[in-house]
Amino acid sequence: MAAVSRRGFIVSVGVFAALVATGGTANALAQDSVFLRPPGALDESAFLARCIRCQKCTSVCHANVIQPLSVIDSIKGTSTPTVDFTLAYCDFCAEANGGVPHCAEVCPTGALAVPEEKPTINGVAVVNEPSCVAWDWKGCTVCADECPQEAISLDDMRRPVVDEALCDGCGLCELICPSTSLRSYGGARVESKGIVVIPEKREAR
Template identity: 40%
Template sequence: MDISISRRGFVAGGCTFASMFAVGGAAYALSGDDPKPLRPPGAQDAAHFAATCLKCNRCESACPQQCLRTGVLEDGILNWRTPIMDFHRGACTFCGACEDVCPAGSIAGARDESQVIGVAKIDQDRCLAFAQSGCRVCVDACPYGAISLDSSMRPVVDVDACNGCGACEFACPSNTYLSFAGGKQRGINVEIARGEA
């Protein structure tokens, strides 16, 4: 049985493979590592935000807590130059400065603390309280009482009380103490709430 491939078949197969690779790469480039990043309070309606945001970055410049950053290409083309919450830089106080300077109305209701930016999630591999007892920084940092300690003195997040302000992530010292481990994640990180994913 002869299973040789003709030149035309080889070229057609190569083109098919290349096009499949290109489509996958394009999908990745459009979505980035985090296809739905955390947005400022009042910008959780993804369709409205995508349709109206001018990518002017006024909200980032106005933020007194400096918890907004400009999306880069690694965040995906759709998120490029849009405002993304970065709780390694600061925590959101729902001051409304971002809404005040937004010329397109992409951010609305930023002073409403009941808005849910995301929800805090414990990373047990990086949380110092899981490695050794005694750390309660996130509990003390939470202005909404959404984090408590269990009977083993480990943090537990009340997802109904958490609005994703990022105070816990900003205060978490795990990156300092676990710097040898690498990575950007902290012992507690704000992520998109399940209902928004």
């Protein structure tokens, strides 16, 4: 298990103290959030019970999309792995390992299990209508054009529609969505992409 640095421990304690001082601890402890997890993750409760925060999945991810949750994100889930599509997307190690996710292979506890079928992330892409350029400006078809699963199509108004049955949560659509940069030209400040991957709750297995 990876050792926690002295500096990291001090920072965590400091953040926790700040939460206590601001009354945020109760909210953080009470939250029942479900986070995007790497391929092969068990349902959230089973995942949290098995994950030992060893960071092996984080260190082996060649795309660097697996990152540890901070104490601000979740006290209960601190240092457990989540998936972030800010700088890259998950290709499920298609070229690096023949489609078998390295993260699931190295997990020592089974919190991440090598999928028997095609690997997926426990999330699904959803269109964020207020941010999506195609929803009012028209003309943007980037997510539909580039989706490797062909899970995104265009409706009669040429707006993106996600087929949840085909979406594997890879995050490519979120990564390449140009809404934040395009809308900034018009003076609008958009914090969220026009399409994002959100966690989906699954039945325990």
